[in-house]
Structure formats: C-alpha cells, structure tokens
Amino acid sequence: MKIKFALLVLITILSFQAYSKDKNKPKKAPRTYYYMGEITMHSADGVSYGKYVALTKQIIDKKAKTIQTQVISIDQKGETKEFNFTIKLHGGWPGYAMFKITAADSSYKGNGMFTGMRWKWYKWKYTEVFTTAPGKLVSHNRVRWNGLHAHTCFYGADGKMTLEYKELHRPVSKEVFEIIYLQTLKS
Secondary structure, eight states, rough: OOOHHHHHHHHHHHHHHHHHHHTTTTOOOOEEEEEEEEEEEEEETOOOEEEEEEEEEEEEEETTTTTEEEEEEEOOOOOOOEHHHEEEEEEEETTTTEEHHHHHHHEEEEEEEEEETTEEEEEEEEEESSSSSSOEEEEEEEEEETEEEEEEEETTTTHHHHEEEEEEEEEHHHHHHHHHHHHHOOO
C-alpha cells in the first residue's frame, strides 16, 4: 500500500513538473504568410464592378496574440490601394476566439470572432465600422479545400447593402509575393 501511494505521489509530482515545463517553453517566433486572391465586386442590384487581385502578407505573433496584415488591392486598370491593419485577440472560450481590428491609418475599426482550434481557425466573421465615412463592412470567411473564401458586404449609413465582394485567396511563396509586389510598385 505504501509503495502504491509513493508511486502515485511521484507520478503526480512529475506530471506537474512536466506541465510547468511545457507552460514555460518559449513561444514560437512570429511567422509570416503570403496569399494572392481574386476578388469579384458588384453592386446590390447585380451590376458588376469587375475583378481585382489582392496580395496579402500576414505576420502572426502568437505570443503577442496579434496578426499584422498588409493587403495590396490591384484593380483592372493597374491602380493599387494598400490596407494595413492589426487583429488583436482578446478573449473567447474553447472553439472560439474574439478579436479587435484596428486600421493603421485609423480609417476603420472592428470586432470579430474566430471559430475552431486556437490558431487553426476554419472560419471567422467580423464587422468593421468606418471613421472617415458612414457605413460598415460585414465579412464571413471560411477555409475550404481550395483556399480561403470570403463573402463581404458594405452597408451604407442607411443600413442598406451597396456593395458585395466574393473572394478566393490561396497561399503563395514569399518570392512570388515579392515579385508581384515589386512589379505593382513600379506601375
């Protein structure tokens, strides 16, 4: 009986030590990911505004609980717009994580929720409210076998949808991202 008790105490002590060692392991350094996407945009009444290309760079810092995002949108005329924003996780429960979005230029801010295992989310939704113009953006995103699908709608101050975006993004290498990004800067 004493041996079983001593063994149980030893196992309990070792398991707490193992847990505390795992908990104190240094977190991974931030990782960078690159994507290229196709965006189709149209009005609420179905008028097409054509297709766009989006280049995205994300720096995921699990220790800081942030995702730094840079998106370069290229329209059919070759004109570009750049968007930089930060996603900051701030809470949740098993299977969900809440986050805030802050634009680098303070033109919008928002809130959202990831669904799935932490840092392996398979879908998320968010709402952004603009500070420079009336309106808001509502987006639903889902990872599928062929990439990230996004369905995003812009609503005016009157609450009516005015624009709808459908997007498909796929991972690309750092080299492909940089080649296209440099070509975009030249034009």
